[in-house]
Each structure stands twice: as C-alpha cells, then as structure tokens.
Amino acid sequence: MPARYRIRVQGRLGLEWSAWLGGLSLSWQEPGQTVLVGQVVDQAALHGLLNSIRDLGLPLLEVLRLPEEVSL
Template sequence: MDEPHTDIEPVSDPGWYRIRIQGRLDQRWSTWFDGMSLSQGEDGTTVMRGRVGDQAALHGLIERVRDLGLTLLEVTHEAPDTPAEPRT
C-alpha cells in the first residue's frame, strides 16, 4: 500500500527559533535551554532565541518549557538577523 502523498516536507536542517513563553526566566536558565538567549518582555513574557540543531532538539526545548509548567505562547522559525526584542 502506498503512503499518502503530502506537500509538507520534514524540516531537518538547523535553524534559528524564537520561543515565547508566559512568565519570566532570567538569563541563568540559558544553560538549561541549550544556550538560548533569554530576554524579558514588558508584558510578563520571556523570549528564548537561538540556533536549534534539528527538530528533535526543538522538541526537547519545548518539553523543558512543559516540565517547568510554563505556558508556551509562540514558536517561530526565523532568520538569524531578526531583532531579539520580544514582540508584544
């Protein structure tokens, strides 16, 4: 039996990601989140930004957010030269 056709191709290349969560984490959490840079928004959120090696690593970061009991607000794939300031 043939597999269903899909136009979605799996992403396996490394890339830059912005992960926005509800709550504030200071920079000391950066090590736990694989060296992602952390910045706080005026709206009570934290934005993690950095290079992620592959989809498995991205899922690992999201699982850590879950393990801390934080609310995940946004995950965005972006260009490395995108400004690091949190979007409100």
C-alpha cells in the same frame, strides 16, 4: 537541519536558565513574558526544548522559525 527560533513563554525566567534551555539567549517583554532566541540543531532538539519548557510549567505563547536574514 539547524534553524534559528524565537520562543515566547508566559512567565519570567532568570538568565541562569539559558544553559538548561540549550544556550538560547533570554530577554523579557511585558507583561511577564520571556523570549528565547537562538540556533536549534534539529527538530529533535526543538522538541526537547519544548518539553523542557513544558516541564517548567510555563505556558507556551509562540514558536517562530526565523528567516536566515533576521539578526539575533
């Protein structure tokens, strides 16, 4: 079942990584964190996304499933 997620990692990713990370939108927070937000089609896709983040060597700080009423 599709759901929207916010994933926060330590480190700064450039916008060019958006497509490689499932088309999620990227924004930045201090100190040196990247926030990815968007729709993930199912749990398998979420695990694949988290594996990609791991493969980049980025520390995972937060994974949050967003309620339906929260706007991107």
